[in-house]
Amino acid sequence: MNEEHFSRLNQYRSMWVLVFFDLPTETRIERKVASRFRKNLLNDGFAMFQFSIYMRFCASRENAEVHIKRTKNALPKKGKVGIMQITDKQFGMIELFHGQKEVEPEKPSQQLELF
Numbered sequence: 287m288n289e290e291h292f293s294r295l296n297q298y299r300s301m302w303v304l305v306f307f308d309l310p311t312e313t314r315i316e317r318k319v320a321s322r323f324r325k326n327l328l329n330d331g332f333a334m335f336q337f338s339i340y341m342r343f344c345a346s347r348e349n350a351e352v353h354i355k356r357t358k359n360a361l362p363k364k365g366k367v368g369i370m371q372i373t374d375k376q377f378g379m380i381e382l383f384h385g386q387k388e389v390e391p392e393k394p395s396q397q398l399e400l401f
Contacts, residue, residue: 297375301350304341304372305332305357309365319362326360343374 305327309320324340330353332340344350350371361367382389 297378298373299346300374301344301347301371302341302374302377303332303344303350303353303357304335304339304370306368306370307338307365309338309362309367316364320365323360323362327357330356344371347371 307323309323310316311320327340327342328334330342332342332353335341342353344353354369354371357367357369377391380391382391
């Protein structure tokens with residue numbers, strides 16, 4: 287099979303995990319909890335997409351499930367959190383704008399997955 291075939295298959299097998307959240311931050315303790323949740327996402331390889339949207343590229347659905355489970359284990363007691371996974375092919379169809387200027391999505395960094 288040719289390289290294009292594997293690339294096309296990979297676009298449907300590799301996943302993006304997006305975590306959306308709206309956490310309370312009115313008290314010092316709530317801000318600390320929200321900050322800890324964001325730090326957990328960053329420590330697990332997520333990157334900030336927007337202020338309360340973080341995303342992570344995963345090489346497979348199985349790998350995505352590992353990171354989703356970690357995120358669920360770190361959920362704060364209060365606030366709203368959504369977790370969504372989409373294929374790399376679907377993510378590639380995103381249209382991004384800074385103001386009215388369209389910009390290209392950033393390519394995922396190559397990460398070495400040890401486990």
